[in-house]
Amino acid sequence: MEERKMEVIRPTDAEAIRLAKTLLRGARFGAVAVLEPQTGVPLASRVGVATDIDGTPLILISGLSAHTQAIAADPRCSLLVGEPGKGDALAYPRLTLVCRAKRLERGTTDSDRAKRRYLNRNPKAKLYADLGDFAFFRLEIERASLNGGFGKAFLLTRSDLIVDAAINDELAASEQSALDHMNEEHLDAISVYASHFAKASGGNWTLSGFDADGMDLVAGDETRRVFFPNPLKSAQDLRPILVEMAKAGRVSQDRIGKS
Numbered sequence: 650m651e652e653r654k655m656e657v658i659r660p661t662d663a664e665a666i667r668l669a670k671t672l673l674r675g676a677r678f679g680a681v682a683v684l685e686p687q688t689g690v691p692l693a694s695r696v697g698v699a700t701d702i703d704g705t706p707l708i709l710i711s712g713l714s715a716h717t718q719a720i721a722a723d724p725r726c727s728l729l730v731g732e733p734g735k736g737d738a739l740a741y742p743r744l745t746l747v748c749r750a751k752r753l754e755r756g757t758t759d760s761d762r763a764k765r766r767y768l769n770r771n772p773k774a775k776l777y778a779d780l781g782d783f784a785f786f787r788l789e790i791e792r793a794s795l796n797g798g799f800g801k802a803f804l805l806t807r808s809d810l811i812v813d814a815a816i817n818d819e820l821a822a823s824e825q826s827a828l829d830h831m832n833e834e835h836l837d838a839i840s841v842y843a844s845h846f847a848k849a850s851g852g853n854w855t856l857s858g859f860d861a862d863g864m865d866l867v868a869g870d871e872t873r874r875v876f877f878p879n880p881l882k883s884a885q886d887l888r889p890i891l892v893e894m895a896k897a898g899r900v901s902q903d904r905i906g907k908s
Contacts, residue, residue, distance in 0.1 A: 658802050665803040667876070669795045669810060672744040674700055674858075674865055674874045676730035677770055681708065681788075683719035683726045692719060698730060699763075699770035702821045702860050704811045706730075706746065706788040707763050709774055713782055720750045720786065728788055742797045746810075748788035760785055762821055769828070769857040770867065812861045812880075819884045824859050827887060831856050838895040842866065845898035847873035859887060 659665070682693045694716045699707045706728055710717045720726060731743030753760035763785040768775055777783055793805040831839060832855045843854040843866050852868030859865075863876035877890055 657800075658804055661803045661805055661809065665795055665797065666805065666809050668742060668797055669744050669793065669803075669805055670704065670862065670876075671874045672731045672742060672795075673704060673706065673746070673810060674860075674863070675872045676700075676706075677870070677872055679706075679728050679730040681716055681726055681728050683716045684723050685715070686719055686722035692716060696728075697767070697771045697774060698728070699767040700858070700860075700865075701763060701766060701787060702817050702824070702858075703813065704860070704862075705790060706748070707767050708750075708786050708788060709767055709771075709778060709783055710786065711777075711780075711782050712784065717784075720752075724750045726750050726788065740798055742795070742801075744793060744795050746788065746793045747791045749791065751787045751789055753785045753787060755784070759787070763787065765825060766858055770865070770872070814861055814880075816861050816881055816883055820859060820861065820881065820887070823884050823887075827859060828856050831891070835895075838891065839866065841895050841898035841902070842875050843868070843873060845901055846875045846894065849873050 676698045678695060679698045680693050681696045682691055684690070685692045692715060694714070696708045696710060696716070701707055712718070726748050728746045728748060729743060730746075731741060733741040753763050764778060767785065768778060790807045790810055792807065793810060795803040795805060797803065836855070839854050839856055842864065843849040843852065847866060849866070849868070849871070852871060854866045854868045854873070857865045857867045857872075861881045863874060866873040866875065878894070881887060881890065
């Protein structure tokens with residue numbers, strides 16, 4: 650029986666890691682599960698979600714909520730991301746992350762970066778992000794399980810999902826100016842990223858984040874993840890790779906249009 654159980658878990662490969670990262674980077678909400686301090690009973694609640702530049706999930710929660718009080722008593726938690734579509738919800742991929750929550754103190758570099766990236770992904774949260782009882786938390790990933798659909802189960806480690814690289818701080822320092830420039834001056838290129846690389850149709854797409862692995866796009870409530878052909882090695886690599894991807898996407902679209 651134990652042997653048959655183990656056969657359910659597939660070997661983790663590059664395709665599974667790419668799907669898991671896509672689910673995580675593309676999430677704008679999820680279900681967080683905590684342990685109720687008075688009883689130890691699991692307690693689940695919906696939260697808004699973004700990711701830090703290294704891929705760590707970010708949440709913004711009120712100190713008045715039951716799940717925030719539970720995290721304060723015991724930082725162990727899990728986060729479920731992955732949206733179902735039409736038909737059987739269990740046929741759609743989802744990712745469960747086992748984490749430890751870390752509160753980010755206001756005014757710190759980590760908190761300021763988290764706020765910026767979170768509001769880029771969830772702009773309506775500006776209404777309450779600065780209220781005194783709200784705080785940003787990083788959900789530090791320890792391990793994860795990916796269900797890619799029926800019969801597609803994988804176990805992942807922190808290193809499968811998190812980018813620990815020197816580029817993170819360098820890229821974070823220039824990220825917002827690059828986003829503002831692209832969103833103000835190069836919406837045509839962003840449209841190519843969305844249509845060609847993300848296979849997204851319509852929508853007024855803008856960029857909400859860069860990281861070493863790729864870029865995040867938003868159009869209203871829709872999100873898309875686009876990976877770079879190769880991970881960035883330095884922040885200076887960002888502009889050339891964006892130019893090259895725009896060119897490649899346009900060439901491909903022109904070929905399709907002429908065929």
